[in-house]
Amino acid sequence: MTDFDQFEQRLAAALRSDADASVGPFEAGSVADAAIADTRAGARRLPRATTRSTRRYGRGRGMTLLAAAAVLLVGGAVAGSGILQQPMVVPPTPGPSFGLVATASTDATSPSPSDSARPSASPIPAAGPGGAWIAAGPMDTPRYDHAVVRLLDGRVLVAGGTLRWEDRRDGQTDLTSAELYDPDSGTWSVTGSMLKPGSGFPATVLRDGRVLVGDVDDPNADNAILGAELYDPASGSWTATGTPLWEGVTATLLGDGRVLVTGNDGAELYDPDSGIWTAAGTMIHPRHSHTATLLPDGRVLVAGGHAPADFDTDSAELYDPETGSWTATANMRSDQETNAAFLQLDGTVLVLGSETVEVYDPATGTWTTVADATEFHYQRATPLSDGTVLVTGLFDPNAESQPPCSAAALYDPRTAAWMTASSMLRCANGSSFTLLLDGTVLVAGGNDCQEDACVATGSVQVYTPPGVSPPPLPAFPPAPPPVFPTPTPVPTPYPPADGPVPPNARTWKVTVDNRSSEPVALFVAEEDGFGMTRPVGSATPNVVPAGATERVTFLFPADSDPDDGWIFVNPRPGEEGALVGAADIGIPGKIVITAEGQVGWLSPPGY
Amino acid sequence: MAVRVAELVHAAATGDEAAFTELVSRHHQDMLRVAYVICRDPALAEDAAQAAWAIAWRRIGDVKEPTHIRSWLVAVAANEARRTMRSRRPIIHEVSVGDIELERVPGVRSDPQDTSIASSDLRRVISSLDPTDRALIALRYVAELSSDEIGRALGMSSSGARGRLSRLLLRLRGELGDD
Numbered sequence: 001m002t003d004f005d006q007f008e009q010r011l012a013a014a015l016r017s018d019a020d021a022s023v024g025p026f027e028a029g030s031v032a033d034a035a036i037a038d039t040r041a042g043a044r045r046l047p048r049a050t051t052r053s054t055r056r057y058g059r060g061r062g063m064t065l066l067a068a069a070a071v072l073l074v075g076g077a078v079a080g081s082g083i084l085q086q087p088m089v090v091p092p093t094p095g096p097s098f099g100l101v102a103t104a105s106t107d108a109t110s111p112s113p114s115d116s117a118r119p120s121a122s123p124i125p126a127a128g129p130g131g132a133w134i135a136a137g138p139m140d141t142p143r144y145d146h147a148v149v150r151l152l153d154g155r156v157l158v159a160g161g162t163l164r165w166e167d168r169r170d171g172q173t174d175l176t177s178a179e180l181y182d183p184d185s186g187t188w189s190v191t192g193s194m195l196k197p198g199s200g201f202p203a204t205v206l207r208d209g210r211v212l213v214g215d216v217d218d219p220n221a222d223n224a225i226l227g228a229e230l231y232d233p234a235s236g237s238w239t240a241t242g243t244p245l246w247e248g249v250t251a252t253l254l255g256d257g258r259v260l261v262t263g264n265d266g267a268e269l270y271d272p273d274s275g276i277w278t279a280a281g282t283m284i285h286p287r288h289s290h291t292a293t294l295l296p297d298g299r300v301l302v303a304g305g306h307a308p309a310d311f312d313t314d315s316a317e318l319y320d321p322e323t324g325s326w327t328a329t330a331n332m333r334s335d336q337e338t339n340a341a342f343l344q345l346d347g348t349v350l351v352l353g354s355e356t357v358e359v360y361d362p363a364t365g366t367w368t369t370v371a372d373a374t375e376f377h378y379q380r381a382t383p384l385s386d387g388t389v390l391v392t393g394l395f396d397p398n399a400e401s402q403p404p405c406s407a408a409a410l411y412d413p414r415t416a417a418w419m420t421a422s423s424m425l426r427c428a429n430g431s432s433f434t435l436l437l438d439g440t441v442l443v444a445g446g447n448d449c450q451e452d453a454c455v456a457t458g459s460v461q462v463y464t465p466p467g468v469s470p471p472p473l474p475a476f477p478p479a480p481p482p483v484f485p486t487p488t489p490v491p492t493p494y495p496p497a498d499g500p501v502p503p504n505a506r507t508w509k510v511t512v513d514n515r516s517s518e519p520v521a522l523f524v525a526e527e528d529g530f531g532m533t534r535p536v537g538s539a540t541p542n543v544v545p546a547g548a549t550e551r552v553t554f555l556f557p558a559d560s561d562p563d564d565g566w567i568f569v570n571p572r573p574g575e576e577g578a579l580v581g582a583a584d585i586g587i588p589g590k591i592v593i594t595a596e597g598q599v600g601w602l603s604p605p606g607y
Numbered sequence: 608m609a610v611r612v613a614e615l616v617h618a619a620a621t622g623d624e625a626a627f628t629e630l631v632s633r634h635h636q637d638m639l640r641v642a643y644v645i646c647r648d649p650a651l652a653e654d655a656a657q658a659a660w661a662i663a664w665r666r667i668g669d670v671k672e673p674t675h676i677r678s679w680l681v682a683v684a685a686n687e688a689r690r691t692m693r694s695r696r697p698i699i700h701e702v703s704v705g706d707i708e709l710e711r712v713p714g715v716r717s718d719p720q721d722t723s724i725a726s727s728d729l730r731r732v733i734s735s736l737d738p739t740d741r742a743l744i745a746l747r748y749v750a751e752l753s754s755d756e757i758g759r760a761l762g763m764s765s766s767g768a769r770g771r772l773s774r775l776l777l778r779l780r781g782e783l784g785d786d
Contacts, residue, residue: 007780012748014724015733019640019749021726023649026639028632035631035660036624165770172770306737379763395759429767449755454769 009600127464130422131390131410134462135476136442137187141177142456142482144430144447147203147213151233154437156181157211158444159231160197162430165447165454174198178231178238181444183436186462186473191236195229201248206272207257209233214244214251214261228270228277241275244268250292252300254321260300264288267319267326281324284317291341293349295362298322301349303341303360304332316360316367329365332358340381340389350413352381352389357411371416378409380428384465385439388412390421392428405429410466425461426479430454439468448482455482499524499538505555511590512552512569514544516597523568524554539567544593567591569599616673619664627664634677635660637750638684644745645688645738647730655688662687681750682760685742692738724783732782736775743772744779 139158146161159178174197179188198216205211211231218225230241245268248261259270260280264287267280283302290305295318303316314331334355341351349360357371379393389411394403405427410419424443431446441463447454459479464470514520522544524537537555544550554567569591592602618626638659642652662683670679733741742761746752752760758768 007783008748008776010724011729011744011779011783012751014726014729015644015745015749016640018726018729019643019652020636023639023643023652026635026653028628028635031635031657031660032624032628032631032664034657035664036627038661038664306739 126467126469128422129466130420131466131468132422132464132470133425134464134470134473135425135478136181136460136462136473137185137476138460138479139188139445139458140179140190141175142458143175143177143445144454144456146175146432146445148432148434148444149203149205149211150434150436151180151205151211152209153233154183155233156183156434156436156442156444157191157203157231157233158432159194159203159211159213160215161445161456162447162454163456181442181460183438183440183442183471186460186471186476188460192231192238194231194238195240196227201244201261201263202251204251204253204259206230206253206259208272210272212241212251212259212270212272214248230272241272242270242277244270244277245279249288249290249305250302252292252294254294254300255298256321258321260292260319260321262286262290262292262302280319281326283319284326284328285313285315287313291351293341293343295343295349296347297362299362301329301341301360301362303349303351304353329360330367332360332367333369334358340383342383342387342389344387344413350389352391352411357413357416370413371411371418380431380433381411382433382441383435384410384441385435385468386465387414388465390433390441390463390465392424392433408463421463424463426457426459430456436462438471440464440471450484453484455484457482499535499542501538501555502536502557504558505537506558508554508556510552510554511549512544512593513549513590513602514546514593515595516593517546517595518597519546520544520569520593522552522554524556525568569593612676613673616667616670616676620668620670627667630663630676630680631660634680637677637681640749641681641742641745642684642688644733644749645685645741646691647734647741651691652688655691656684658687658691659684678750678752678756678760681746681752682756685746685750685760689738689742728783732779735782740771740775743768743775747772 141163143158143161143163147159148156150156157178157180159176161175163173163175165172176194176197177190178193179190181188194213194215196215196217198214198218201214203211203213210233213229213231215227215229216225217227226244226247228241228244229238231238244261246263246265248263248268250260250262252260252262254260257272259272261268261270262280262283266286267283269278269280270276271278287302287305291301291303293301293303295301298321300319300321301316302319305313314334316329316332317326318329319326332351332353334353341349343349344359347362349362351358351360353373355373356369357373359368359370360366361368378391378395380391382390382392384390391409391411392407393405394407394409404423406424408421408424410421411417412419426446427448428443428446429449431443434442434444436442443461443463446457446459448457449455457479462471462473512520512522520543522539522542523535524539525535536557539555540553541550542552544552589602591599593599615626615629619630635656638656639652642655642659643649646652646655659680663680667676670676733744736744739761743757746757746760747754754769754772757763757772761768763771
């Protein structure tokens with residue numbers, strides 16, 4: 001617990017105390033007997049790891065066969081990414097093997113086949129049953145959790161995102177840069193940078209081909225100011241466009257060219273003609289982790305997710321742009337996070353939730369459960385051209401041994417069956433997934449994490465679904481391994497230096513009882529929520545040997561607020577150490593470092 | 608201690624009910640605490656923890672690192688608690704007259720020497736979180752799992768868990784008067 005500061009220690013203590021005061025005592029034998037009896041009674045059994053591979057995806061059961069299989073991804077509440085892919089319609093491809101996918105345009109957001117420079121045929125053999133992954137050219141700037149969208153000409157725009165994150169004072173490094181992917185060459189080119197970083201809502205292609213992206217002035221700030229920007233592919237430049245009312249989770253291009261943004265705070269509309277944001281009626285249940293899907297009749301279906309300060313919701317509602325009003329429709333059959341929703345050619349909506357796969361029929365306003373969710377939860381679902389859905393980021397919340405993070409699966413709505421897909425070349429945490437015009441999927445960026453830092457990668461991979469020919473890209477070298485930042489050294493030297501003696505210092509003498517097997521260094525310093533910033537006072541002596549008890553004199557600046565003055569206890573050189581708040585001054589007690597190295601303030605009973 | 612834990616886990620995996628009971632006695636309290644933070648209801652928390660033990664009995668043979676049994680168990684309890692909450696309607700947290708009288712104005716400590724967090728404040732703030740955020744808080748501050756372990760338990764990346772925890776902590780600091 002050495003990286004807990006004092007507030008976190010108090011929070012932990014309060015949570016434990018509240019829980020202990022609320023739940024009653026237990027008898028271990030009874031709990032164990034009940035658990036064992038539950039199993040013997042034939043309660044639901046989960047497969048052992050050794051058999052999981054054969055049972056993993058074969059859970060489809062009697063379900064509605066869906067007409068193949070155009071897919072419209074709208075709302076794009078893709079878990080964990082905050083990224084929206086543009087609406088796109090891709091017609092079904094007959095037969096089990098369909099080679100390159102032809103595309104048709106039903107609106108300006110869906111390019112016609114002639115827009116694509118892809119060849120109409122390829123000599124490269126089609127991918128096998130699980131599909132295939134190949135490397136594409138690396139991005140110019142490594143990034144993760146970035147905005148992504150496919151432009152009308154088939155190129156892919158990525159913008160913003162995060163370069164790295166450190167659990168220390170410099171926190172997160174956010175990007176404004178943007179670049180374009182050319183599917184023909186598999187390479188990237190830099191384009192104009194966003195005006196501000198961040199993403200207040202997912203990126204959306206407007207009918208005129210420009211891209212609407214949300215931004216914030218300081219993504220790390222609690223009171224960040226939201227904004228919006230437009231990217232013009234013709235000029236490669238960004239311009240500010242109005243002020244969103246609040247942050248959104250989904251962004252949906254409506255039939256009239258406006259954009260509907262929904263989220264925790266409600267719904268709002270962006271009018272590209274005026275650049276003005278206005279409230280879009282009153283959502284019945286503002287929410288997050290939900291989906292928003294444009295229906296063929298122009299209405300928008302919002303389903304599932306979490307209501308604020310609430311639990312998973314099964315509610316669904318419809319927004320009518322004609323009237324600007326929301327009306328409730330039938331509830332989903334399960335309360336669940338709705339990871340992805342896709343409009344199918346028959347006009348129904350396929351929703352892949354955390355518990356079930358359901359289909360909404362706008363004609364009847366009803367839901368039908370067509371399959372269980374994959375036995376593994378997943379983080380990302382991407383529609384393929386034939387209606388199949390690529391699912392990645394698989395995990396089993398109830399298993400210690402997890403599938404590899406590169407594992408992937410496919411859901412086929414025609415058979416309502418799950419199957420194993422070929423594993424990715426690398427894990428895709430924080431990556432963007434974009435269906436390209438040739439039917440392949442571009443997976444760009446992502447991150448690698450250690451305990452206290454995450455670093456973006458610029459690596460890019462392309463998934464070729466079963467039956468599709470891989471793009472004829474040159475061989476690209478693997479992306480270089482991530483370079484993790486060197487930990488910032490503790491600014492006060494170790495071994496001892498007493499630290500500065502502030503003028504008119506306040507003096508505090510206290511016993512430090514070091515029961516650990518390591519010497520303890522003491523600093524009077526300011527902190528910024530991530531660690532010690534600079535010494536502002538002194539401690540004499542400022543080292544307490546292992547197993548020793550010392551009477552230590554601390555000198556604090558005279559004008560320091562007790563809540564701002566901190567004593568750092570640094571059990572090991574080079575580590576951040578623990579904190580003892582100077583607010584404890586005046587309370588009887590002592591600083592104790594336990595044998596395990598935990599640091600605390602020990603007061604006598606009654607304090 | 609580590610060897611003993613490994614022996615217990617191995618024995619339980621081979622059907623030793625006494626070893627399983629010993630694991631219950633060691634870890635049930637932590638699992639109850641985590642489940643309570645998520646469910647905010649003692650009976651639901653007990654149900655979730657009990658369901659977690661049923662899973663544990665069936666799947667303990669899957670545990671590759673027996674010394675990590677505690678983090679695995681509390682993660683299972685957290686997910687059972689979240690599953691329990693999915694099937695329920697919202698619960699309005701009861702507030703007693705005593706709680707109201709003790710309610711503090713955020714940012715102002717009634718007793719400058721009292722740095723503890725009032726139970727009424729804590730319940731109000733935790734109840735306002737969704738179950739996933741409660742699970743994050745519980746796994747971090749009650750079970751003391753690492754971000755990697757939390758990410759695995761809740762199906763998010765380590766960075767995602769860290770970032771969401773950081774934002775949650777900022778929010779809790781503000782709402783619990785620690786600004």
